[in-house]
Amino acid sequence: MSQVSEQKASLRRLMLEKREKQQSSLGANLAEHVLASGLIPHQAIIGGFMPMRGEIDIMPLLHSLHQRGQLLALPETPPPGQALIFRAWTPTTKMLPGRYNTQHPDAPLLTPDFLLIPLLAFDVSGNRLGYGGGYYDRTLAALPGVFRLGCAYAIQQTAAIPTEPTDLPLHALASETGITLFRQPPLKPEHP
Template sequence: MTATPSKGDLRKIALDARDAMDAAARTTASEKLAARGLPFEIATGTIVSGYSPIRSELDPAPLMRALAAHGAKLALPAVPARGKSLVFRAWVPGDRLTLGPLGILEPSPAMAELVPDVMLVPLAAFDRLGHRIGYGAGHYDFTLAHLRKAKPITAIGVAFAAQEIKAVPALAHDVALNYVLTEKKAFDFRSL
C-alpha cells in the first residue's frame, strides 16, 4: 500500500513541472491566457487584484492589462505581517513597485487600499474540484475568508496546465477557488 502524498510532496511535483517549462513557453502561456480573458464579463470599475510573479509563476500582467483596457481597476497585494490579511493597493501598469518584506514587489504604501471584487490567485498546484496548494503560509486562504465576510469575491487561480494534480488534500480552513485559468483551459468550479 502506497502512502498518500503530502501537500509538500504534491507542491514539489507541481513546482518541478512548472520549473521545467522554459521561459519562452511561460511567456507564451501568459499571453494565451490574456488573449482568452476571463470566462465572464466584468463591469467597468470592477476591482481586480493580481500578483507580482515570483520564481517561475505564470505572469498575470498581460491579463491584467487586458482587463484594465476593458475598465477594470487594478490592485496588487502587500503582505503586512504573517497571520494578517493581505492588503490590496491600487496599481496601474508601469507604476513603480517596492520590495515588500517577503521579497515580493508591491505597490507603494502611499497607494490607495482597495478591496477586490475579483482576485487572481497564484498557486503551486490545483485539482479539478477547485482546491489549490499554495506555498504554505496560508495568506490567500486567510485573506479570502476574511474579505468574504464583507462582500462576495470571485477567486480565480492562475497557473500553467502542468500544475494540475489529481487531488489536493484539502483541509477545513482551505478556501476553494471559483475558477482556475491556465493557458489551455478555464475551469469553472462554481457549481461544485
C-alpha cells in the first residue's frame, strides 16, 4: 500500500466517525442552499444518490428538483472496476436491490451532466475523499464535462486531502451551511 493510500485509509476512518455523529435531516438545509444558489440549470440531467451509511440526506433536494420538472437519475453500482451507470428516477420509481446494500431504479439509462456526489471528506481546494472503491473516479473520468457538486456535512471539511492523478476535484460543495465554489464550472448543457 502506497503512502497516499495509507493516508487516505486513515482519513476515511476518522471521517466516518465524525459523520456518524451528524443528523441526516440537515439535508433540508442543504437543499435550500442548492436551490437558492441557481447552480443547477433547469435543463440539466441530474445524477444524484440514495443516502446511506450516514451520508447527508439529499432526498429533500431530489424531491424539490423533481417538482420543478428536472430530469433525475440515480446510480446503479456495477461490478468492481467499472464506472457507475445512471437510471431515470422519480419519487414513484420502483427500486431494486444492488451491490453493497445499495438500491437503484428499475428504469431506463440516463446520462447525467450534473452530479451530486457523496463523500467522506473535502478540503479547501475541492479535493474529495470517497470510500476507496474508485466508482466515482471512474464515473467522473467517463463524464469529463459533468458539473461535480459534492454533498456533505460542513464538519467533513479537512485541511488537505492526499490526492492521486485519478482524483478529480469538485467544482463546488453543498452542505447544511451553504455552497462553496472551488473552480469555474464547465459550460452549461443544452438539452432540447
